[in-house]
């Protein structure tokens with residue numbers, strides 16, 4: 639996808655970096671500047687749409703909160719559903735749970751038991767891959783329901799944290815690598 643004047647977009651210019659946020663020792667990579675620029679947000683989304691089209695994606699699942707920002711516009715463009723994997727006490731009705739460790743902290747994710755049908759081809763999206771705990775939990779939720787994870791897609795991969803190990807058995811897309 640080309641930007642204004644047909645120049646390729648340098649997506650890295652739209653990621654802000656904040657040392658020691660939310661706690662000392664973490665270099666926080668913030669996608670907000672990318673989201674705040676309509677042309678860049680759309681171009682980034684279109685890259686994931688292309689990845690998804692090649693894999694005949696039928697459903698998208700993304701973890702709270704930033705996985706929604708990445709997955710929903712892709713679902714809209716493809717005309718497929720999106721189901722949110724949410725944190726504790728957010729989803730009513732019958733749900734399944736998976737817990738996971740984070741670069742900072744520990745948490746659980748929940749998915750509606752009707753979110754994914756057995757055999758459905760699912761794309762899992764998030765803004766950023768760090769240790770891989772979040773995406774691993776999301777994949778486990780989808781697979782528990784019988785979904786087939788045909789791809790994982792991110793805007794950012796933090797390679798030092800080795801999250802790729804957790805998704806090595808799945809097709810992978812990332813827009814940027816740090």
Ligand SMILES: O=P(O)(O)OC[C@H]1O[C@H](OP(=O)(O)OP(=O)(O)O)[C@H](O)[C@@H]1O
Pocket residue numbers: 701702703704705739740741764765766767768769770771772773801
């Ligand atoms: O690969 P991991 O080590 O699991 O880390 C990546 C996850 O951490 C962040 O979410 P966070 O849990 O901070 O929640 P938020 O999106 O609600 O801010 C980020 O948006 C990813 O979901």
Ligand SMILES: Nc1ncnc2[nH]cnc12
Pocket residue numbers: 664665666667668741742766768796
């Ligand atoms: N370094 C980081 N920057 C932004 N989001 C994150 N989620 C986990 N680690 C992160």
